[in-house]
Amino acid sequence: MxxxxxxxxxxxxxxxxxxxxxxxxxxxxxxxxxxxxxxxxxxxxxxxxxxxxxxxxxxxxxxxxxxxxxxxxxxxxxxxxxxxxxxxxxxxxxxxxxxxxxxxxxxxxxxxxxxxxxxxxxxxxxxxxxxxxxxxxxxxxxxxxxxxxxxxxxxxxxxxxxxxxxxxxxxxxxxxxxxxxxxxxxxxxxxxxxxxxxxxxxxxxxxxxxxxxxxxxxxxxxxxxxxxxxxxxxxxxxxxxxGRASGGLLQVDGPDDARVAILTLGSVFGTLLDAREEYPQLGPVKLIKLRAFRPFPVEALQQVCVGLSDVIVLERALSPGSGGIAGAEVRAALAELPAAPRVHNFAAGLGGRDVPLDIYPRLLAATQSASPVRFAILDVELDKLPVEDR
Amino acid sequence: MIEVRIHGRGGQGNVVAAYLLASAAIIEGLFAQAFPAFGAERRGAPVTAFVRVAGQAVRRRCQVRQPDFLIIQDEALLYVPGVTEGLRAGGGILVNSAQGSAELSTVSGKDVISLPATALANQFLGKPVPNTALLAAFLTLMERLPLEALVKALGQRFKGEVLENNVRLIHAAASGVTPGLWRQKACPLFTARP
Known part of the structure; x- marks a missing residue:
């Protein structure tokens, strides 16, 4: 009940x-x-x-x-x-x-x-x-x-x-x-x-x-x-x-023919599921929920990323001076694939900042970039910072 | 899905109000989600809480930016920038106020329904906690969830004298608004879980 x-x-x-x-x-x-x-x-x-x-x-x-x-x-x-x-x-x-x-x-x-x-x-x-x-x-x-x-x-x-x-x-x-x-x-x-x-x-x-x-x-x-x-x-x-499963090491949701995937950890997954329905015009997208971060499921991740052109990693943490944490590991794991997808890495939702539905089109915009987005904080508002800190 | 944003001040039971509304919907066989936007945890500080009610599981975790309804527990917040922001066209605002709906609408320049929830709470509970009175009025205006669901939700959280006094309070509060006035606003319609 x-x-x-x-x-x-x-x-x-x-x-x-x-x-x-x-x-x-x-x-x-x-x-x-x-x-x-x-x-x-x-x-x-x-x-x-x-x-x-x-x-x-x-x-x-x-x-x-x-x-x-x-x-x-x-x-x-x-x-x-x-x-x-x-x-x-x-x-x-x-x-x-x-x-x-x-x-x-x-x-x-x-x-x-x-x-x-x-x-x-x-x-x-x-x-x-x-x-x-x-x-x-x-x-x-x-x-x-x-x-x-x-x-x-x-x-x-x-x-x-x-x-x-x-x-x-x-x-x-x-x-x-x-x-x-x-x-x-x-x-x-x-x-x-x-x-x-x-x-x-x-x-x-x-x-x-x-x-x-x-x-x-x-x-x-x-x-x-x-x-x-x-x-x-x-x-x-x-x-x-x-009758309830939580995804094992990771869970994939989305059509088989999708060439783009967004990978995330934790509760942002639900927001992305809804966002995908709100923006059907953005095409088929797989959503990957990384449930196990340790041990890191290299093989399972490689398996679900075969045939993808772009994988966008969205995480709520960063390693200052390096960039994303999950993103770096996903990139390393997928680099072993023969036709490795491009890996874009973003942080968002730091310190309780709301992650709204419209994060979805902003994430997918990365697929249009000439080279993969190594790392960026997607929802940073630079105008709040002095020029030298931007 | 309908989305509700509750504005109040620390100590007015904003989070409890959100939890009670979602619980009442879940008791009625719907899906719901309630969560606060915590700020400084002290009495008097503005606090916001969110509720979503739907016919299917609520998956999104973002804050409610375009509410269908606003419940404002402190009349003064009606004039604070941002509080009524994002309200959907045709949405409803319920305000705790000693002023009548017509008068408050004129003064504030916003189409609102008022309820003297603090006075009612003082009368029935002996303390100025307006949350349950406002919820009763909200359910009565919507006529989508029966008052009995709120009684059950209260029963999960309170007992004894507090529960009995709240039940008397919500019935008095329900008679302070026009039943079904917001029935058409409570769209799109949601249906119960299978």
Missing amino acids: LQALEGSQAIAQAVALCRPQVVAAYPITPQTHIVEGLARLIADGKLQCELVSVESEFSAASVALGAVAAGSRVYTASASQGILLMSEVLYNIAGLRVPLVMTCANRAVSAPLSIWNDQQDSMAVRDAGWIQLYCADNQEAVDTTVQAYRIAERTELPVMVCVDGFTLTHTLEPLEIPPQDQVDAFLPPFRFARALDPSYPVSSGTLVSPEYYTEARHAHHQALLRAKDEIVAADSDWAVLT
């Missing part, structure tokens, strides 16, 4: 259905209503779980790390500066290969200070060794949260579920919350083979000399590459159970 729910409350319910044993979170800005909702469920006796309210995101991630290492199913959530403050621990969580799930309610990063949505925060920790899945709507956020636990626990890798802050977390829409028995059938109780046990003391996360560090990194990289199969399997098994 479809229920009217705010994104963050729906995610809280989805987390609760996964029966976490420990939730650790810093409860103040930039936190969302997700942990607030979980705290209420615990206080009301509806969820048997230990809530650890900590004094910083560094501690939230540290508590989460310790609790998973001890064999508990654990959840945390953060965003923006909180993710950055966690970042040292995020690397440790991944390197120690503990299967934690967290939500990143994507928000811009300071300075200048902004509370609003973009994806700079999760992009800043893309190399931490986590799986990163981006959600296009709140139903995907609910479904991906459940899938994330299975993926994490099967791969022994942490999963970051990236959900656009405000644009999704604070949006109320009709959502299907899966029944408990469905989630239980999909997600068996967590048994961590390497759980710390005082009866058999071991040391973990100790100094690794140059003789073995490289091998640890190689193994971690390989584990992420192998995780692609689990991401696909989790989504297709969930679809069998619920």
